[in-house]
Amino acid sequence: MREIIKFRVEISKEEATHRPQWEREVLQILEPLGFIAIERWPNPRVLTFQFDHYPAQLDEVWQHLQARGFYGSVWERREYTPTELLDAAFLRLGTEAVVSSVDGTLRWDWVTICPHCGFAEERWDWQHLQISDLPTGPHLAAVDWHPLVVSAPLAEALQQADVTGLSLIPVGPERPAGWYALQPTHLLPPLLVPPTRMRRLPTATPHCARDHHWESPTSELYYRQDGFAAADVNASYEVFGDGGRATGRIVIISNRVYRLLLAMGVTQLVGCEPIRVVASA
Ligand SMILES: [Zn+2]
Incomplete structure (x- = not known):
């Protein structure tokens, strides 16, 4: 089984203007979770972090980010080989x-x-x-x-x-x-x-x-x-x-x-x- 978790963090236009360092702030918070990739495209106010497993502290980190005015969503998908399914x-x-x-x-x-x-x-x-x-x-x-x-x-x-x-x-x-x-x-x-x-x-x-x-x-x-x-x-x-x-x-x-x-x-x-x-x- 291969698991792909995407965690999308977004900041509002208004907040982004007041907080030019918001990216660094998010990166610092997410760093300990061990993401494997970041996508920045197409919306410059969105960072999407990719994980190969669901980080145990993700919910906690999420609450932390929400308290700091960020919003976003978690998306997950799992892939199986035909044998695993059979x-x-x-x-x-x-x-x-x-x-x-x-x-x-x-x-x-x-x-x-x-x-x-x-x-x-x-x-x-x-x-x-x-x-x-x-x-x-x-x-x-x-x-x-x-x-x-x-x-x-x-x-x-x-x-x-x-x-x-x-x-x-x-x-x-x-x-x-x-x-x-x-x-x-x-x-x-x-x-x-x-x-x-x-x-x-x-x-x-x-x-x-x-x-x-x-x-x-x-x-x-x-x-x-x-x-x-x-x-x-x-x-x-x-x-x-x-x-x-x-x-x-x-x-x-x-x-x-x-x-x-x-x-x-x-x-x-x-x-x-x-x-x-x-x-x-
Ligand atoms: Zn009821």
């Missing part, structure tokens, strides 16, 4: 394939999952959804970057393989359907945090369960070995996002399902990465 017992499912809904047909209800804060999760209306693209082969895609669907040939292959933890719901009113919703029916236990790097949002109340009010993880996903029972298709216990806007659970698939997708010729499986199941400390 050897993984379970993988996070990711796809870059997107299909479009016919205007106004992607509808949903909000289902409240927490009585304390009113956090809500989408329940998609599959019956009224119409997808513009007609699938011709085995496809896995996100509808308008949101819910996952599979084409009829892939749905059939998943069914024939007796994949567990999965409900395939026909999309739209026509039968046979061209697309099926990929709906996990099995929930995993809570993620192990740390080593999973994810932050609780300040919107969580003291009474909220730990399944909501999380920022998306910035690391690989870790589970405790004790009690880890997974089906072929699973959803994370955690619903990411701030309920009431974009939310979602992460989908985790078994090695068998990953290999089936590859064998069927499913493309754009970007963001698939191994899940780490570890003995707890």
Whole structure:
């Protein structure tokens, strides 16, 4: 696995005029973290630091910079060899394939999952959804970057393989359907945090369960070995996002399902990465 972390630090135009030494200030603060490259282009008020791992003190340094009037963001990406992916017992499912809904047909209800804060999760209306693209082969895609669907040939292959933890719901009113919703029916236990790097949002109340009010993880996903029972298709216990806007659970698939997708010729499986199941400390 190769990890690339980019930390982008920016200063406002006004601040930059008052603080001509701002670059030196940022460099001094970042120096101990051991970055491997700096990008200065194209915005002269932005410095982007590249790391080959997530520095342990990054959050601390970030707060320090914010207190000094800087702002910015952290961006992370991991790359795997095909063997690393094929050897993984379970993988996070990711796809870059997107299909479009016919205007106004992607509808949903909000289902409240927490009585304390009113956090809500989408329940998609599959019956009224119409997808513009007609699938011709085995496809896995996100509808308008949101819910996952599979084409009829892939749905059939998943069914024939007796994949567990999965409900395939026909999309739209026509039968046979061209697309099926990929709906996990099995929930995993809570993620192990740390080593999973994810932050609780300040919107969580003291009474909220730990399944909501999380920022998306910035690391690989870790589970405790004790009690880890997974089906072929699973959803994370955690619903990411701030309920009431974009939310979602992460989908985790078994090695068998990953290999089936590859064998069927499913493309754009970007963001698939191994899940780490570890003995707890
Ligand atoms: Zn809550």
